[in-house]
Amino acid sequence: MKNITTRMDDDDIDMLDRLATERDESRSEAVRTAIRRGAREELIRVALQRYREGSVGMRGAADIAGLSIAEMMREANERGVMLNYDESDIESDVDALR
Numbered sequence: 802m803k804n805i806t807t808r809m810d811d812d813d814i815d816m817l818d819r820l821a822t823e824r825d826e827s828r829s830e831a832v833r834t835a836i837r838r839g840a841r842e843e844l845i846r847v848a849l850q851r852y853r854e855g856s857v858g859m860r861g862a863a864d865i866a867g868l869s870i871a872e873m874m875r876e877a878n879e880r881g882v883m884l885n886y887d888e889s890d891i892e893s894d895v896d897a898l899r
Contacts, residue, residue: 847866848863
């Protein structure tokens with residue numbers, strides 16, 4: 802594990818301390834958990850934005866988010882993102898799964 806340093810305002814530190822207290826863990830563990838969850842969420846958000854813009858297909862979005870195609874489709878569905886999925890996308894994804 803590597804160390805990283807960041808500057809935070811008092812409100813953010815207070816929030817992390819509350820999280821650590823509620824989860825009965827160290828501040829460091831609270832930071833790691835928050836970053837993991839936040840980074841995952843942000844990657845999904847970026848992936849779906851690029852998908853909506855048409856710059857990537859579902860497989861590309863899944864790659865950005867670090868998810869399987871099925872997981873990415875579920876995320877898109879849960880967030881109300883219309884699927885731009887056509888027959889050629891399905892054929893391409895089936896070939897990729899073989």
